[in-house]
Amino acid sequence: xxxxxxxxxxxxxxxxxxxxxxxxxxxxxxxxxxxxxxxxxxxxxxxxxxxxxxxxxxxxxxxxxxxxxxxxxxxxxxxxxxxxxxxxxxxxxxxxxxxxxxxxxxxxxxxxxxxxxxxxxxxxxxxxxxxxxxxxxxxxxxxxxxxxxxxxxxxxxxxxxxxxxxxxxxxxxxxxxxxxxxxxxxxxxxxxxxxxxxxxxxxxxxxxxxxxxxxxxxxxxxxxxxxxxxxxxxxxxxxxxxxxxxxxxxxxxxxxxxxxxxxxxxxxxxxxxxxxxxxxxxxxxxxxxxxxxxxxxxxxxxxxx
Numbered sequence: 001x002x003x004x005x006x007x008x009x010x011x012x013x014x015x016x017x018x019x020x021x022x023x024x025x026x027x028x029x030x031x032x033x034x035x036x037x038x039x040x041x042x043x044x045x046x047x048x049x050x051x052x053x054x055x056x057x058x059x060x061x062x063x064x065x066x067x068x069x070x071x072x073x074x075x076x077x078x079x080x081x082x083x084x085x086x087x088x089x090x091x092x093x094x095x096x097x098x099x100x101x102x103x104x105x106x107x108x109x110x111x112x113x114x115x116x117x118x119x120x121x122x123x124x125x126x127x128x129x130x131x132x133x134x135x136x137x138x139x140x141x142x143x144x145x146x147x148x149x150x151x152x153x154x155x156x157x158x159x160x161x162x163x164x165x166x167x168x169x170x171x172x173x174x175x176x177x178x179x180x181x182x183x184x185x186x187x188x189x190x191x192x193x194x195x196x197x198x199x200x201x202x203x204x205x206x207x208x209x210x211x212x213x214x215x216x217x218x219x220x221x222x223x224x225x226x227x228x229x230x231x232x233x234x235x236x237x238x239x240x241x242x243x244x245x246x247x248x249x250x251x252x253x254x255x256x257x258x259x260x261x262x263x264x265x266x267x268x269x270x271x272x273x274x275x276x277x278x279x280x281x282x283x284x285x286x287x288x289x290x291x292x293x294x295x296x297x298x299x300x301x302x303x304x305x
């Protein structure tokens with residue numbers, strides 16, 4: 001394995017972490033008067049349409065009934081996550097949703113242990129617990145000094161984070177069976193197309209479609225940004241790096257994104273760091289460093305063997 005390959009993979013994930021961090025603030029820029037389910041449905045639909053030309057060029061449009069069912073389940077998980085993000089942002093800050101997202105890897109470990117068991121998962125537990133503890137301290141900061149985050153927002157987004165944590169292990173499990181041989185392009189297209197359909201159909205019954213008249217050019221711009229950079233680009237960067245560096249190193253960049261979110265909050269928001277935030281950021285940093293060292297040792301052992 002070439003050193004340059006690892007450097008490029010890590011640089012890709014650094015960009016991934018920046019895009020993830022920026023996505024939470026971008027999502028908060030969309031008008032809160034518009035139904036969040038409608039916003040999410042449009043976002044996923046835009047993503048699917050961007051990938052449609054690539055899908056047609058590859059000629060990868062044939063799908064079995066079992067394959068469609070698998071994509072439908074994965075699409076539902078995506079719909080739950082993105083829908084919960086927009087809904088939670090009505091009641092809490094982008095900082096809180098962004099830092100709570102860092103708990104997803106820890107949740108993913110639990111699902112991986114059930115769906116795709118691996119003895120090496122144990123090596124990630126302690127570093128992820130440290131980083132997760134730091135994320136919890138950051139979440140406790142609340143929207144304003146001394147104010148805890150909305151319990152409703154944490155509950156709603158917590159459900160969405162569980163759905164996102166289940167997404168990766170379930171995708172891996174399905175790709176070994178009903179979705180065997182599916183590449184990142186068709187996986188992204190079908191999953192997001194199904195997710196968009198679920199949400200837009202729900203809007204038809206709930207009446208959320210009526211808020212579409214409130215959609216401005218500014219809202220449309222932010223939706224396109226979220227679709228292209230916060231969803232499609234991050235998905236591509238993730239799959240670009242995951243075959244080069246150890247999985248634990250890839251997962252650890254989620255923790256790096258929370259440091260970027262906190263820095264955005266301190267510098268652009270002109271907020272003085274609180275002791276609770278400093279402690280949380282420190283724990284996240286220590287946890288991420290431990291994960292990177294663990295991954296490096298695993299790679300060296302693999303090369304030597």
